[in-house]
Amino acid sequence: MYVLGIETSCDETGVAIYHAEYGLLKHLLYSQIEMHSEYGGVVPELASRDHIRKLVPLIKQSLQESKLTSAEINGIAYTAGPGLMGALLVGAATARSLAWSWQIPAIAVHHMEGHLLAPMLEEKPPTFPFVALLISGGHTLLVQVDGIGHYHLLGESLDDAAGEAFDKTAKMLGLGYPGGPKLSKLAERGQPVFQFPRPMTDRPGLDFSFSGLKTYTMNTLNTSQKTEQDKADIAMAFQNAVADTLSIKCRRALKQTGLKKLVVAGGVSANKHIRISLTEMANHENTEIYFPRPEFCTDNGAMIAYAGCQRLLAGQQQGLEIFARPRWSINELSGL
Secondary structure, three states, X not given: OEEEEEEOOOOEEEEEEEEOOOEEEEEEEEEOHHHHHOOOOOOHHHHHHHHHHHHHHHHHHHHHHOOOOHHHOOEEEEEEEOOOHHHHHHHHHHHXXXXXXXXXXXXXXXXXXXXXXXXXXXXXXXXXXXEEEEEOOOOEEEEEEEEOOEXXXXXXXXXXXXXXXXXXXXXXXXXXXXXXXXXXXXXXXXXXXXXXXXXXXXXXXXXXXXXXXXXXXXXXXXXXXXXXHHHXXXXXXXXXXXXXXXXXXXXXXXXXXXXXXXXXXXXXXXXHHHXXXXXXXXHHOOOEEEOOOHXXXXXXXXXXXXXXXXXXXXXXXXXXXXXXXXXXXXXXXXXX
């Protein structure tokens, strides 16, 4: 089975072709970062328009470079949510229209399920069950994963997700968009001058909250001299606080579930310091830890193609309706 994967949930247009036996054949990604950086963040209307311009050419390119024709594609998987409604509709309408014209099934894929299954694209994928930490621009989730579609939400962000907190803190520091990678680079020059709180770690539970940490960072910046070294020290303290908070919550989740495997995925999982912190925690807890390669941490079509392929192989598909949900809980997914 050849599956075409389409990802258009936010500011990256991703297209991939995955084969059930041979694995990933093609993976193309177009990023809108340069366009949105002018405005300091994602502009939804511009994102939708850019997906319209880029999606079909990327699909054609993926088929040409894979030496495949549309007649050889057996199914289409597309991101149906969560995400920006306009951006989601571009991918959903394109996928559904192609599936109808090619007379093949299409499947709507949950964006966070795609991230959760991204490590399955690696040479040594994790086996079920495991705990998954999903950290992206809009979501921070802890999930117990017993199989594809068999998810139990353990904890989630009550306000800003980790990625949002990184971007907003970077903006405070005058680093521009996208802020996360720039803040991480600045933190490398920091000194351990400040000690920031680890939010919601002094109470039981697995939920996250980063808005208070963001406010603490702003207050620290306002009372500092605002030199370049001050900013680097603050960036370091902020990043350390986020990394420690994630590690503490993951340790709790592993102990609560009794599992010894941890999957970390999503855009923020590409952060080197967070990877090191979580790996050290996992080694201390005698736990196996899995990360997707950096190119599969950000939004991409490969993870959607893989997730869709598994569901199509299990016989799942949707009707002709164009399905898109900007808000969609991962707990609502059905199992295989």
